[in-house]
Amino acid sequence: MPRPPVLPSVCPHDCPSTCALQVELLSPELIGRVRGGALPYTDGVICAKVARYAERVHHPQRLLQPLRRVGAKGSGEFAPISWDAALDLAAEAFSTCMQRHGAEGVWPYHYAGTMGLVQRAAIRRLGHLAGWSRQRESFCVALSDAGWLAGIGAKRGIAAEEVLDADLIVIWGGNPVHTQVNFMNWVQKARKARGSQLVVVDPYRTPTAAKADLHLALRPGSDGALACAVMQVLLAEGYADRDYLARHSDFSPAVEAHLRSRMPAWAAEITGLSVEQIVAFARLYGRQKNSFLRLGYGFTRQRNGAAAMHAVSCLPALTGAWQVPGGGALYSQSGLYGLNLRLAHGLDTVTPNTRQLDMGRIGAALAGEAADLHGGPPVGALLIQNTNPAVVAPDSAAVRRGLLRPDLFVCVHEQFMTDTAHLADLVLPATTFLEHADLYQASAHTSLQVAKPLLPPPGECRSNHVFIGQLAARLGIADPASTLSDWALLEHILAASGRPSGEEIYASGGHDCAPDFAEAHFLDGFGHADGRFRFAPDWSAHGERHAAMPRFPDHLAVIEERNAEHPFRLVAAPARHFLNTSFSETPSSQAAEARPTLLLHPTVAAEHGIADGDRVRIGNRRGSLLLHARTAAGMLPETLVVESQWPASAFIEGQGINTLVGAEPGFPGAGSAYHDTAVWLRGEREK
Numbered sequence: 001m002p003r004p005p006v007l008p009s010v011c012p013h014d015c016p017s018t019c020a021l022q023v024e025l026l027s028p029e030l031i032g033r034v035r036g037g038a039l040p041y042t043d044g045v046i047c048a049k050v051a052r053y054a055e056r057v058h059h060p061q062r063l064l065q066p067l068r069r070v071g072a073k074g075s076g077e078f079a080p081i082s083w084d085a086a087l088d089l090a091a092e093a094f095s096t097c098m099q100r101h102g103a104e105g106v107w108p109y110h111y112a113g114t115m116g117l118v119q120r121a122a123i124r125r126l127g128h129l130a131g132w133s134r135q136r137e138s139f140c141v142a143l144s145d146a147g148w149l150a151g152i153g154a155k156r157g158i159a160a161e162e163v164l165d166a167d168l169i170v171i172w173g174g175n176p177v178h179t180q181v182n183f184m185n186w187v188q189k190a191r192k193a194r195g196s197q198l199v200v201v202d203p204y205r206t207p208t209a210a211k212a213d214l215h216l217a218l219r220p221g222s223d224g225a226l227a228c229a230v231m232q233v234l235l236a237e238g239y240a241d242r243d244y245l246a247r248h249s250d251f252s253p254a255v256e257a258h259l260r261s262r263m264p265a266w267a268a269e270i271t272g273l274s275v276e277q278i279v280a281f282a283r284l285y286g287r288q289k290n291s292f293l294r295l296g297y298g299f300t301r302q303r304n305g306a307a308a309m310h311a312v313s314c315l316p317a318l319t320g321a322w323q324v325p326g327g328g329a330l331y332s333q334s335g336l337y338g339l340n341l342r343l344a345h346g347l348d349t350v351t352p353n354t355r356q357l358d359m360g361r362i363g364a365a366l367a368g369e370a371a372d373l374h375g376g377p378p379v380g381a382l383l384i385q386n387t388n389p390a391v392v393a394p395d396s397a398a399v400r401r402g403l404l405r406p407d408l409f410v411c412v413h414e415q416f417m418t419d420t421a422h423l424a425d426l427v428l429p430a431t432t433f434l435e436h437a438d439l440y441q442a443s444a445h446t447s448l449q450v451a452k453p454l455l456p457p458p459g460e461c462r463s464n465h466v467f468i469g470q471l472a473a474r475l476g477i478a479d480p481a482s483t484l485s486d487w488a489l490l491e492h493i494l495a496a497s498g499r500p501s502g503e504e505i506y507a508s509g510g511h512d513c514a515p516d517f518a519e520a521h522f523l524d525g526f527g528h529a530d531g532r533f534r535f536a537p538d539w540s541a542h543g544e545r546h547a548a549m550p551r552f553p554d555h556l557a558v559i560e561e562r563n564a565e566h567p568f569r570l571v572a573a574p575a576r577h578f579l580n581t582s583f584s585e586t587p588s589s590q591a592a593e594a595r596p597t598l599l600l601h602p603t604v605a606a607e608h609g610i611a612d613g614d615r616v617r618i619g620n621r622r623g624s625l626l627l628h629a630r631t632a633a634g635m636l637p638e639t640l641v642v643e644s645q646w647p648a649s650a651f652i653e654g655q656g657i658n659t660l661v662g663a664e665p666g667f668p669g670a671g672s673a674y675h676d677t678a679v680w681l682r683g684e685r686e687k
Helices: 053-057 083-101 117-130 142-151 160-165 181-194 223-236 242-248 253-260 264-271 275-287 305-313 315-319 359-366 396-403 464-474 486-496 502-508 587-593 602-608
Strands: 006-010 020-027 030-036 067-069 078-080 106-110 134-136 168-172 197-201 214-216 291-295 328-330 356-358 381-385 409-414 426-429 438-440 447-451 568-573 597-600 615-620 623-631 639-643 677-684
Touching (some): 030 053, 067 083, 083 106, 083 381, 106 134, 106 359, 117 134, 117 464, 223 315, 264 275, 275 315, 291 305, 359 396, 447 502, 486 502
Parallel strands (some): 168 197, 168 291, 291 328, 597 623
Antiparallel strands (some): 067 426, 438 447, 597 639
């Protein structure tokens, strides 16, 4: 038999890798295996969950027709309706809300369920055109961006492939075995080719940490203290590159005096690490000029995350590591692309004083908290795309209460009946990335990619771009971008940005936007006006609550500290086989993850009489959860870990992990603190 054709695509999911894919097409409506493409960064490697994407795209529980709620809110009772009736219902509800509360009464709530620039832009564009409330995006990178930009001034870094030139690789606050398998592929190549040492800084022994030569299992939220103590050792023992500092930074006697006060003993008290561990790591880092620092997002999901990111990003500036191949740091490359998204986002129609609602504070906003509404009207209607706030937003019990408000209209455009869709008034079926065209930029690498649809939309599924254009027409809103097909809009973006055409990029498998060595390593200047790295940032440029930020790199003591009532700190970490709540519906991912599980230190388990598989309850003032336990070494006894964003129904009592996570934002502006949670623990007998 002839082999089935294999066609190119691009992974759209909320992951830095934005992998090039090769998709086996078994028939015009059926895919088989998905493999990694030939893009240099992807290098033929993709995660297991995307390799099994046929399970998801052909899942029997895909939403295939519009559904209108017919029972009580949250009852799960829906009846099919036509698309025309659904569009009429949505337009009427949004129009009524605008008449009652003004345009700002509608909140287009969205995030990163797809990272495709065309499909993700549609809801933003409609919000701008309609004058609806804008959104402050605070789930993922608000804190890490602020910290990185405070020092570096530009959202880019050295190429991931340069890890092959590094003798020391430090993965700080990330678990790429779970979340970015491509980077681990490059790390393993470096270790095999040149014997590179791997250090992982993470509160628990992740699968990435288990592969490391050195794992520093510090307390959650103490990363800034560790970074400052490392800098103290580097200064005291002569590892600082003073010529580089003078030419490329604002390093000053005041900064040096401050850092010299941040002794390893001081950091040991904060981090839970020993003085010996801190000093040994500092010397290891100082000895290797070609040290590759890969900064993750996880350690910044604390209320002090921006300060921690800034402190850690100071390390390669202090040693001058940026000057050599394999030396420097990578956080994100998304500032490289410079795409013109004015038409796609409707930016010419934005009213500057339209309020911005913090997506991480959705529970408080829906409850009518005046500060969260910025003195404006209540939220009377939600249009939700590309996210599942009933599970992924902090303080999820408050979010669910808000979504169940009887006077709130909720329309969800989705691929599956998520927890949020279950609470909606109107649910509309959405396409997957294999059923529409899109344009992709990446965070972990430097290539633009495009993808064409490989499958027809199943049932009555419609893409974001198509649905939003039809809704705009129903509302009487002129939307020039929606008159274009998704491919035509993609081509417009590329032409307006001075990039090759979509057809050219498609034919070549990607367009590399990488800068030359000097620019990538900031040898021509960092992203500030004077070209200097900032040890003393202007935090006022990064948030309205900048007064709380430290003047110099430091540990910012604003986290939810342990106390007698809450003696543990909880990390709500990503799972290997889920991506936020995507893939939680596929059988192979469910089987691999098994069930929501609490990881706890063996000594804590012994003290509480807890054995593997026992039920345990964890909680705080926000609520409590019952789940199963498993002991895990490689972390401090006061650290607890729950991996994955399971649907609430997967938990024994039907409440998800973010029930315990507070919605108080980090500093200096916004930012959800998913790993900044103090809890209590007790064992529970089977009922």
